[in-house]
Every structure is written in C-alpha cells, then in structure tokens.
Amino acid sequence: MNEVRISLVGFGIVGHGFMEVIRRKRDVLRNQGLDLNLVSVTDITGTLYDQDGVDLDRLRDARTLDGIANMEAIGQAAIEEIESDLVVEVTPTNIDHGQPGLGHIETALSQGKHVVTSNKGPLVVAYKKLNELAEENGVMLKYEATVGGTMPLISLIENNLVGNKISNIRGIFNGTCNYILTRMVEEKYPYSYALTEAQELGIAEADPTYDVEGVDTAGKVVILANSIFDMDVKYSDVDVTGITEITTEALNLARERGYLVKLIGDIPKLTVKPMLVPRRSPLAVGGTLNAASIETDLSGTITVTGLGAGSIETASAILSDIVSIYTTKPNTL
Amino acid sequence: MNEVRISLVGFGIVGHGFMEVIRRKRDVLRNQGLDLNLVSVTDITGTLYDQDGVDLDRLRDARTLDGIANMEAIGQAAIEEIESDLVVEVTPTNIDHGQPGLGHIETALSQGKHVVTSNKGPLVVAYKKLNELAEENGVMLKYEATVGGTMPLISLIENNLVGNKISNIRGIFNGTCNYILTRMVEEKYPYSYALTEAQELGIAEADPTYDVEGVDTAGKVVILANSIFDMDVKYSDVDVTGITEITTEALNLARERGYLVKLIGDIPKLTVKPMLVPRRSPLAVGGTLNAASIETDLSGTITVTGLGAGSIETASAILSDIVSIYTTKPNTL
Numbered sequence: 001m002n003e004v005r006i007s008l009v010g011f012g013i014v015g016h017g018f019m020e021v022i023r024r025k026r027d028v029l030r031n032q033g034l035d036l037n038l039v040s041v042t043d044i045t046g047t048l049y050d051q052d053g054v055d056l057d058r059l060r061d062a063r064t065l066d067g068i069a070n071m072e073a074i075g076q077a078a079i080e081e082i083e084s085d086l087v088v089e090v091t092p093t094n095i096d097h098g099q100p101g102l103g104h105i106e107t108a109l110s111q112g113k114h115v116v117t118s119n120k121g122p123l124v125v126a127y128k129k130l131n132e133l134a135e136e137n138g139v140m141l142k143y144e145a146t147v148g149g150t151m152p153l154i155s156l157i158e159n160n161l162v163g164n165k166i167s168n169i170r171g172i173f174n175g176t177c178n179y180i181l182t183r184m185v186e187e188k189y190p191y192s193y194a195l196t197e198a199q200e201l202g203i204a205e206a207d208p209t210y211d212v213e214g215v216d217t218a219g220k221v222v223i224l225a226n227s228i229f230d231m232d233v234k235y236s237d238v239d240v241t242g243i244t245e246i247t248t249e250a251l252n253l254a255r256e257r258g259y260l261v262k263l264i265g266d267i268p269k270l271t272v273k274p275m276l277v278p279r280r281s282p283l284a285v286g287g288t289l290n291a292a293s294i295e296t297d298l299s300g301t302i303t304v305t306g307l308g309a310g311s312i313e314t315a316s317a318i319l320s321d322i323v324s325i326y327t328t329k330p331n332t333l
Numbered sequence: 334m335n336e337v338r339i340s341l342v343g344f345g346i347v348g349h350g351f352m353e354v355i356r357r358k359r360d361v362l363r364n365q366g367l368d369l370n371l372v373s374v375t376d377i378t379g380t381l382y383d384q385d386g387v388d389l390d391r392l393r394d395a396r397t398l399d400g401i402a403n404m405e406a407i408g409q410a411a412i413e414e415i416e417s418d419l420v421v422e423v424t425p426t427n428i429d430h431g432q433p434g435l436g437h438i439e440t441a442l443s444q445g446k447h448v449v450t451s452n453k454g455p456l457v458v459a460y461k462k463l464n465e466l467a468e469e470n471g472v473m474l475k476y477e478a479t480v481g482g483t484m485p486l487i488s489l490i491e492n493n494l495v496g497n498k499i500s501n502i503r504g505i506f507n508g509t510c511n512y513i514l515t516r517m518v519e520e521k522y523p524y525s526y527a528l529t530e531a532q533e534l535g536i537a538e539a540d541p542t543y544d545v546e547g548v549d550t551a552g553k554v555v556i557l558a559n560s561i562f563d564m565d566v567k568y569s570d571v572d573v574t575g576i577t578e579i580t581t582e583a584l585n586l587a588r589e590r591g592y593l594v595k596l597i598g599d600i601p602k603l604t605v606k607p608m609l610v611p612r613r614s615p616l617a618v619g620g621t622l623n624a625a626s627i628e629t630d631l632s633g634t635i636t637v638t639g640l641g642a643g644s645i646e647t648a649s650a651i652l653s654d655i656v657s658i659y660t661t662k663p664n665t666l
Binding site: 024150151152155162279284285289296299301304305306310312319 | 620622
C-alpha cells in the first residue's frame, strides 16, 4: 500500500470539494493500492491537523475551518512544519502577483513535497521557475485543474497523444462567458440581462470582470502556452478582448449565417477574443460547457468537452493528478 | 535507453500507417528514452525480418510485402520465432471467429510478448480469455485503436478520469454512418445516393454491410462493455439496428424540431440504434467524426470527438498504447 500524506491549503469551494472527493473515493483507491491520507487542512483562520488523518465527516458540514475544535494557529507555516508528501494548493487565484499560492507552492516544492493545484495565479506568474524548483527537488507539480474545467486537457495531451506534435489549441475556457453568449443568442437577451441572469444562478460572480473581460481565459492560455508549447510567456503577452461589447444583433446575424460567436483562446497565437465558430463544429457547445480542439500531426483534430467548473469536478481533476504522480514512471517521456 | 523490439503483424492500411509513424517519430521518442525498433513485418505473403531493424524507407512505397527482397517464407510462426518484446496486431477484423488475429494474439501473449492491436475481432470474441492470458504471462494487451477512431477513449477513462465511476458511455463510433447521415440531412440526399457518394470518396467500402448495419459499432460496444464496465458480453448480447431504413424525411422532420439522427452505441445498455440527438449536444458532430460522451460521478459528462478512422490516425493510437506500456507502473491502479 502506497500511503500519501496530503496537506490541503485552501478551504473554499474547491478545497471543500477535494475533501469530499477524498471522503467518497478513499476506499476505492485503497483497494487499488493507493491510500490518500488527508493529514492537514489550512485556511486563513488556521490549520486542522492529525497525522492519522483529519476527521472528514466533521469537516463536511463546515464552510470554513473557523470554530472547528483542536485547530492550531498556524497558517502558511503548516506547509513546512507538517509531515506530508504532497500539498494540494487551492487558495484563490491572483493573476498579477500569484500570492498567496505562489509562496505556498514554492515552500512545498522546496521541502521536497509534490504539489497539485487548481490555482492559476502562481503558474501564470512563475511557470518556468516553479517547474525548475520541482525538478531540482525531484518532485512533481501538476495543475490539470487550472485549465479547461473538467476536461482532462493537459493529461490527455501528455499521456494519450504521445508522439503527436501539437500545432494549435483553440478553445472555450470560460463557462460563464459561454453561458452568457448562449443565452444572448438563444433567448435574444441583451448582454446586461444575460449577465444578471448568470449572476442570479451563481454562474457569474458579483464582480464578473475576471470572467467577462477574458482575464480568466487569458490565464489559461498562458498556462497552456508554457506547458504544452514550451513557450515562456506572461499574461501581458496575450492579446485579450472580452465579451462585454458583443450585441445580441451581432450574435443573431452570425447565427443566420450558420455561425455561433464564442470567446476563444488560441495557443500558440496568444489571443483571447470573440470568434465565429461554425454551428457544426465540435467547438459549438452551449451553456456553461468548455471545449478545446487540439490540432495534431498524427491524430487529426481531437476535441474534448466538459463542464466549465464546479467544486467536485475541479476536485476530481486534482485527484486524477495525484493518482498520476504515483502511477507514472519518472524520467520517461 | 529502453529498446523495444516490435513485430508488426498485418501490412494493410493500418500496418502501413504504423510503419510510417515509427519512421516519422522514432528520433523524437529516442530523445525521450524509448527506442522503438521494428524488427519484423509479416503479412500473408511472408515476413521481412532484421534484428537491427527493418529498412523503413524501403517499406514506405510498398503496398504489400510481396516482392520485397530478403523476405522469409514464414507467416504466423514469425510471432513465435522472432525475438521481440511486443507484437502489433493489425490484420483484418472478423467479428464471428476473430481469426487470424485471435491466434496471433494468443501466441504472442503466451510467449510473454506485449500486444497492441487495432483488431476488434479477437477482443469481441475472447476479451476475458485474452486478458487472463496477458496477466498469466505478466504482459500487457492494449487496444485503444479498436474503438473510437482517433479519440483516446479507453486511456482517457483509465488514466485521466481515475477515481470516477463511469455510469454510461454513449457515442457515434462509426464515421461512415455519420457521414451518410450528415449528407442525407444537409443535402437532402436519399440514403442510397449518400451511400454511393461515400463509396466514391472511399469513406464507405464496396460492401458497406459491416458499417451501415451497425456491426462495427456493436463490436466497439462489446469491447467497451467488457473493458470499461467489466461486463462479460458477446456480440449477440447487443441489440443492433443499422441506418439502412432511415429516410431523408425522418431526418428533416427531426431537424426541424432541433434534433439530429445519429447511430448511437450505448454502454452498458448494449444497444446500437439510430437516436435523436439535440443539435446543441456535444454529440451532434457531423461528417466522418466520431464522438463519445462519458457520464461520470465526479466530473460530470465529458465528451471527446475525433476523426473516425485513417491510416496514420489509427497508427497514432497504437503508438500511444505502446508508449503507455513503458511509462505506466505495473500493478498500480
């Protein structure tokens, strides 16, 4: 049995989902030889710690750690001080400076701990540096959950399209924008109305800037450019246009001609902008779905589609990354 | 450097594509630590063999082995007699008795050789038996190329959706049928005309029975049922209806109501039949594309789309299987 002691840093929506996924899947994975033991959970209020594994049932109903008994007043230091093999970093994304995630990930890697994260910030700000740090310390840094929602995009390319040269990735990487555009064309809603509806449904945030201005999509473009295309680009290298200026009339005109308008991120072109997509194209998915078309030299174009976000869904991508660390031979391909 | 001595059995369209993929990608893979050395190629006319690697440039322009100098008059025995680590089995599919592929695969596995195949027949006829044989001999049997064309369906589920419970797979698994149905609805062609066009373009075979009657799709349903759902089913367990009775009127009536008609294979339901698919659905892909929607408990529904077939594309799936044999730790998950 391969025991993996995990420290979870961040206990928001994704952190809660991760705890729940461990709760649901621990027995199944144990039967397959992998024992995922959550030894600590840290948020801004402190750290819950138990070397035998924290009580998942008790955590289940908590929205934050605040008020949970036996919590210790250590924050970021927990990453250093607690004996663990792997850190799951799921604090909120900041695309300008990457903190606090950047510091957490640097600390963990320096301590020889594997890191799995859903936090785009650190990777957008310091992709190369973090990967070098992982290599120097002989550990892995995995980040499937940062791009493409539930679509297993990075691992699909790395594991299943081996030998293929990837020439282009074009995709819908933001479920909020896709939902708004879908409602505008299907219900003929103006932008502001579709946005309000999305906010009421919890699909858009109170401050939707990050999504609708294309910032989130551009962050994903940076990560894919650096990881899949081995580029060395920053957020400022991406040419970004959001969806806020799109009119219902333009969408309907496009539809009459057999096209949908989607917010498309393109790598290696490094653009994020509204583009025409033929209705018959596999990229022409509606609602909160994400989709990405991968152009390869051997396998033609492969498209993958999945939900854009969600607590359990994102946590599932994290779980998949963790398992891959322990099932893939190092130093090969 | 991990040297893998490969025997290729079958030198039709897929075999030729595999040779070409090795030719193109050998250097790239060598740089990554995996040296794929094609030591023999066998077809019904005999075997070309060279322990230092057969001359790929010479093979490139050959349609069959017949007439190639230095060929030896050994057929199936080559699998036993030639020293190799892995057999690529790509002879034509026979879904009733699985031969000659079944014999080839049994021989290879019994000799302690890994097997990668694009041949549905042996897996439809003897999935459990072949997998037991592989296990007894401590080798692997991989068959991504048998289902879903270029979509990396099996490896996607096994590697990238780890921890997920798969409740359902529904998909378009035959590019020929999808092409015919697409042309019938878009051009208002009758079935017979769309079929003739597909034959002229090389998309349908002279005898299209295998595709249009749903036999090919049903074979893929059997393989997915046995492998992903751990069932033990045969071809006769699948309820199969093809596309030959579909009228252009029915397709257009469906379209007016927002649906497309697609030949859908369903697992674990074990059905192959024309079904209504909402036009907005990720499964509503046209032309020769294949698509499969995978319902999971953690990651929602993931859909993957890719070309239905092709020499290089199928060979690419075989290559990916080979690489995975040498990069995945045995006896884990």
